[in-house]
Every structure is written in structure tokens, then in C-alpha cells.
Amino acid sequence: MLSPLTKLPTNAKVAVVGSGVAGLMFTYFLGKLRPDVTIHLIESQKRTGGWIKSLDTKDKNNEPVMLEQGPRTLRGVSDGTVLIVDTLKDLNQQSIVQCISANAEANRKFLLDPNDKLAQVPNSPATAIEFLCNPLGKGLITGFLGEPFRRPPSHPGQDESVSSFIKRRFGSDYIGNNILSAVFHGIYGDDIDNMSAKRTVRKLFDLETKYGSIMKGFYNSKSDPNEKHQLSQLLSDYQRAFNKDEAELKGLSTKLHKYPMLGLKGGLEMFPHLVRQSLNKLSNVNLISGEKVIKINQGKEQEGLSVQLSQGKSLTGLNHVRLTPTPARISPMIDNEQLAKEFAKIKANSILLVNFYLPKKDAIARKYHGFGYLCPKSSKNPQGLLGVIFDSVIERSFQPLFQNMDANQKSSSPEQYTKLTAMLGGHYLNHHSSETVPSQELTIRAVKDSLNTHLGISSQDLEDGMWAFTVAEKCLPRFSVGYDAWQASVEQELQKAYKGTVSVGGMGFAKGPGVPDVIADGLQDAIKLA
Template sequence: MSLQVPRNGKVCVIGSGVAGLTFSYLLNQLRPDVHIDIYEKQERSGGWLNSHHREVNGSKVMLERGPRTLRGKSDGSIVMIDIMRRLGQLSQVQYVGKKSQANRQFLLNGQGRLVEVPKNWTQFAKFVMDPISGGLVRGMAHDLLHCKRLDRKTYEDESVGQLLARRFGSTEIGDRIISGIYHGIYAGDMNEMSSLHTGRRFVEDEMKYGSFVRGMFSGLGAKPSEILSGELMEYNRSIGGQTQHNWTEFARRVKQSAMLGFAGGLEQYPLALRAYLEKQQQVRLRLGQAVASVLPGTGQNVVVNGVHYDHVRSTLNPSAMAAIFPEIQGLQHGDFKSVSVYIMNVYVPGTNLIRDAIAGFGYLVPQRSSQGDGLLGVIFDSVVERNYLNWQTQLPRHQDDCTKMTLMVGGHYLNKGLHLDLHKCLGHVSNHLGVDLAAYNPVTQNLLARDGIPVFDVGFDKKAARVVEECTRLYAGHVTLGGVGFARGPGVPDVVMHELAAVLHA
């Protein structure tokens, strides 16, 4: 749906996280005539991107308390890196190559050992010999023997756990392997997560091939498409401003990166956007000002905190919208939920405690491997940082010896009433790594990211569609919904593309 903003109109943006700031920046670029007010109830902007810098033994240390990398293959990553280029921040961009040590991922098996996720047939052969893959070969055979295409018109949403059990003939593969991936992406329980929203690739493979295994083999050897999406091409024509050749090469280089980040942490992106927006006469950033209500106005406008606007863009999670959108009944029944995640940063200066055999991006903990402590996964930040190359010089950054990691704890386990013991979690991680972390007196800091990730449960898409439809009807198209709850996926790049799509239709 297009934004209805007249010439020299007024737009209200609710939230100054990645979604709100990206939307505001892109709208300002495309429609510099529009007046933009950004409301943020916190005293800081950036949302869940939170790169904390603190002093340890006389040196500055960065500890990420939210997302820290971007997927190179995502269209949104291309847009973000280009925005940083336009803001004069390209020297801060860094990347990890696909063959880098930091691009290795691990899963924790039921015996407390880390097992590398395979990227080739040799690694796959080793993977199936580990207890973590119990039932994998049998499940793949079941999938092939019960090949049947889904009917796209009649398929009803189900949980990812149900979908996997149906295709593989048991819950083993889901419990031992796939549930770990859902911990890393959604901090969620795959037995509650919507197959249509979070397992779309599985559903599409069953619809097209009647089998997950056939779908997997169909993609082997296929080269990634170098054709850029229509949205990327339109972004460059309308905002980016590069020649077609330069834009194609720029995008190709981003896509060839396994992951990207910024020298000062991922929070550099919202900080750069904020610095730009604060210099624009048409933009006002209202930090510490919460929105009390959004009500239909008289005529072609919407009333926010008593001020009339031509358009309102909300970037809040659905679970946080009920209070300020009292007119939308679909938000008033508590149907939308979120999960909270404890972020525990661990830093040991002067020594590297992550041995080469397990050095990589980190590891995830499938539900079958859980030790009852609520641990979802661990990120090896120091491994990633040692493998970063500067975008412009393609040289590694200087990195002192250290061990830096982030524990992610809680998520759906918290929603089920689990009492967390972060000290116990750290002890379990010590066992996984084969080293007594406590003996090194690590610097630690904890942060609760409260209600940070929406629960994309079964039926979520229908619930969200009803809210969007009701919102459109009540506010005559003058309110649109963005942010992670209404984006195509949960990642930062997904959110960026959702905001870009809205602005391109302004």
C-alpha cells in the first residue's frame, strides 16, 4: 500500500530503532519536502542495536548487546552498506569471506561436544557419524519414500515441528538439529513457530518437489543469481545514485561476503542515520517522548499526542502496539507475544581460550541438547573480529589476543517459566569449550533484551494481515505498519527492506 503524503506533508514515525531511522532517512532522501517527527520513548535511539564500549585495564573494549553482523546474501545488507557509503562511513565497513574460519558454525550435541555444521559432502559424512544426527538418514529416506506435493490452495499453517515430523517420520531431526537454528534466529520453540512465516523454504520445497530432500538436491551446484531484485534496482535509481555497472559490482561484492559489520559495532548504522537526520531542518527526533495514542482525525489526517499528521508509520512490535492503537481490535486480545533474551557478554583479555578445532562464529543449542539452563547459543565475537577485513583496504584490523563471547539465554524458555541461572550457564559453556572460564576472572556484563523478538507462532500471518486490514480501514490508509513484526523476516536486513518497500511507494 502506498503512503498517502501530500506535498509538504507531515509524517510521524513511531520508534527510532533500525526500522524507524531507516524509514525516516529514505523518506527524507526521496521526499525532502516532507516534515518528519520521530517519537522514541527511550532516551537513546538504535533499538536493539547496542554496541557498548567500556574500559578494561586501560583499554576500550566493545561488547555487542544485540545483533552484531549482517548476512552478505541479504538485499537489505546491500542497502545498509550503500547507505553507510552515502553517509561517508565506508571506511568503517568490514567483512568476513565465505572461506574464513569465522564462517564456521557449530551445534551442541547431547554429549556436550561441538559438532560443525556441514558445508560440503566430506563434512556431511562426518556429521552423520555423530550422535547429533541420530535419525537423519532414516528421516531422509522417509521423506523420499513419502513424496507428495502440498496443495498451495488448501495448505493450512502448522508448526515447524509438526511439518518436520510429518516429512521425516519422527521428531528426532527437529529436536536434535533444526531446533537449534530456531534458537539462534528467533529464540523460539520450533514446535510453536509458524511454518508459513518461519519455515517458508520447507513449505515451498514440499509444494514444488513433494520432498525436502529433493528440494535440497535440486539446488546443489546452482550458482547464486547475480540478477539484482527490482527493489534494489529501484533503490539505486531513486536514492543510491551509482552507475548501473558500479551498483552491480557493489552489490556482488556484498553478496560474496559471508557476513559484514562495522568497526565500532553494528550500532554505528543507527548512529550514522541519527547524525544525518538531526542536521535536516525537516526532521525532528523526539527522544524520551512516548506516544500515548494514535487516533483517527477529522478528514485526511491522524492525531498523535494531540498533533495532526498526514501519515503515521509505526515500527513497534505487535505486542507493544495495543495501548497506543486502541481502535484496532485485533491488537486488544493478547494474541501477539514476544520473547525476552538475556545477553551475557564474557571478556578475557590477553589470551585466546577458543581452540582452533571449534573456532568459528559460535554454536547453537538444540532442544535435545539443552541442559535445562535456558542456553540458546554462544557467539565467539573474538573469532569474528580477528577475521574481519576492512572493506576499502581488504586488510585485517589489529586485534589484541583476547577471548570475547556472547551467551544468549532465555527466549521461549523464559515464557515457559524457567528460572535462569546465568552462573550455571557460564559453567556449562566452560565444559563445552574444555576450559575453566572462571579461573581467568572474566569481565562479564548482562542485559535483558525485554520483548525484543516477536513470537511468529502458528497463524501469525493471518493475525498480522487482519491487523493491517483493520488499520487500513480505520485510518483510511494514513497509518502503515513496519518493524520486525511486519517484515519478511526477523533479521536487521529484512527490516531494512520492509522500510525501503514502503518508502519507494511514497
């Protein structure tokens, strides 16, 4: 949280709402730091893990297959990823950590161009020239060359949309519509015309504010070469709070920086699954599943907070409540009417996920082997596709991170197979006054059309494969213009209304929307409370 948090008294009672990774890891950190504190972890579903879901199922031949129906990889260059891997080491599960090297096939990325062809994102001089000759490369050279000479804004620090910010700095809509819009489809499922530059491209925004130009900022803010060998402030706090070996933590952080992506053998859901198993062994943690939080009520000061649950039960005498769902889901839980309205203002996008699996054949042309492709605003894209992830390429590119521990670790899946995940929906579902989710049949048909057109996968292969459909309903908060100001105001009002006894975390309040970001956020607040 941006606002300060008061340390918990001895033998305090805490409720944590939501058991996605934000809630699980906040509980894990606080439970370890303060064994005297009783923590009730409340989850409306029977399962934990939130939007991370690795589905173990059977294909058409009744053979086992794992389908990722949420996130599947982690950024290597991230403090939160260091926390994840170090937690797995503490749980003696480091052998499941897998990495993808910078020169692996899965580190190649593609964009869909206006001609429905895939263009590789440059990773060499040859691919850079090829990209510049593609319609997607229009405006890149003039945009970057002219950027240092463009005037800074008349009101520095004032928020604006991402598209407005990029157009100002690079002189046209081309870079935004051809490139950045695709990246935002992949991360947020949202439209750059509506998204906050201050929130979502914060580093670029801050460089302009400080130096008057992004390019000048990059040149003048080059990091100290020795900096990468030092622990960040977050990891230093973690090292002290948990009495970690500083050299070992530095070594792990340095090691992970070498890899653009990490994953877990068995799927990313292995992480929340193992954390839940660990929490089950902590005597001060109580998991309550299948119960919705109806309302958080304030009693008299000496009585503390109470949480009313859906099946008539209540938790009373609480010293602190941690809320990790999206802002709109938090809204009905708040007993302060004005504050509840503020939380309700932040809408969320739903993402449609379609998995395709074809055994015994690699239907992705070798020239397209990579992480997958994203669809920018400039592509035709009548299907409302956000992007496609090439799971089979990713899985074949995985290597064990700790080679000496399991040198022969390999995927149990057959070498020849095709596994894809298509992402649709997001802001494309919001063209009308209310969100409209198409049927499973229509969505899968749209994906078949896309895969046939973009990748040349034959109709026969598409018919022979296995399909799965899931809706991640209202999973991604919409970070609209002015979001940071809204967050600061809401947290301030939350502090006043509940006298510092309620805090918020999760995607809506962390520095970024990724799994590592919400875990880092949970650590910071757990340390403050401990």
C-alpha cells in the same frame, strides 16, 4: 506492508514511532525521497538504534573494550545488506565495513550434542562423515533420501508448526530436535513446536506446496545462472527511486554475495549512529527522544491524525503514522479497541545476554574456533542456553571489504583475548503463566557452568574475566502458527480503521526478523508513500 499505501500529499506531515533501524531507515529513505515532507521521529529512550547496542566500556584493568549486546553481523547474501553498505558509501563511511570470507575460522559453526560436546556443522566431506556419526546426525540420511517419496499434505498451503512440517517431510523428529531447533534458538529464541512453518521456513513450505516435495522443489527450481548478475526487484526499485548507477549497484550486490558475513569496525551500532547523524542534518526531520507515544487519535478527515505523547505534548495534523515497535508494544497506542486487542495477541520473547571478556589469553580451544555454537532441543542444557557467540574469533576474522581504501585496517584489540556472548532465555522463560527472568547472579553462574562444561574454560579464567549482563526485554515477536493470516487480517483492519494513514514495519511485519529484512521492508513502504 502487505496492504497498499497512498502517496503522501505535498508538504505532508509524518510521525515515525520507534528509532531502531526500522524507524531510522524508513525515516532516512522517506526524508531523502520527499524533502517537502516533515517527519517527526519519536523514540521513548534517549538513545537510538533499538536492540543494536555496541557498548564501549572498560575491563578490570581499566582498558577499553567493546561488547556487542545485540546483533553483530549481517548476511552478505541479502538485499538489505546491500542497502546498508550503499548507505554507508553515501555517507562516505564505507571504510568501516568488514567482511568474513567463506574459508575463515569464523565461518565454522557448531551445535551442542546430547553428550555436552560441540559437533561441527559440516563444511567438508570429512566433517560431514564426522557429523553423521554423532548422535545429532541420526535420521539425516534416511530423512533426506525418503523426503521426495513422502506424500504432500491433504490441505496444501495450510499453516502448521515447524516441528510438524519437518517431521512430515523427513519422517521423524530427529532433524527438527537435533538441528533445526538450534537454528531457531539462534534466530528467534523460540521453540519449533510453536512456530509457524509458513512464516519462518517459507521457502521450504512454498517448495512443498508447489512441487509436493522439498527436494523435488530444489531440483526443479534451480535459478538461472545469469540471475545472480541481475538486480532483484527491490534493488531495482531502489536504483530507480534514488537514481543510483545500475552497474555500480550490481557490482556491490555481486561482491557482497561472496561473503557469508559482514560487520562494522567499532561495532554494528556504528550504522544506526551514522544514520542518526545524517538525519540530524536533514531540515525536514525532527527527532523527539525520551517521549512515549500514549495514543494515536483520528480527528475529522481534514484534521488528520494526532499523536499524544507522554509529557503532555501532541503532534497534530499528521497525514501518516508509521509504527515500528513489536505488535504488543503497538497495542496500547491504537485508539480502536478491537484492533488494539488483535495487536496484543502477539507475545514476544525476552533474551538474556551475558558478555565475557578475558584479556591477554585465548581460552577457546583452537579446534572450536568458529562463529560459536547453538543448543538444540536434544541437548541436556539445564541452563536454558540458546547459544554462545565467539566474538573474539569473529573479530580476528574480519577483513576490510574495500581493500583498496584501507588496506592496513585491523582491529585495535590485542591479538590474544577471549570475548564471548551467551544467549539465554527466550521460550525457556515462558514455562509458567508469566515470564520469569532470573537474576544477574544466577544467569552468570549458569553461563560459567556452560562454558566450563562445553568449552573446558577453567574456573580461574572465568573468575579472572569481566562479565556484563543485559536483558533484551520482549525483543522478538513470537511467530506462532497462523501468523501470516493474523498479519494480513490486522493490516486489512488497520487500513479500514485509519483509511490508509497508518502503516506498520519492524520485525513483526517484515519478511524476516533480521536487521537487513526490516530495512528492506522500510524501503519498500517509503517508496510507496513517496
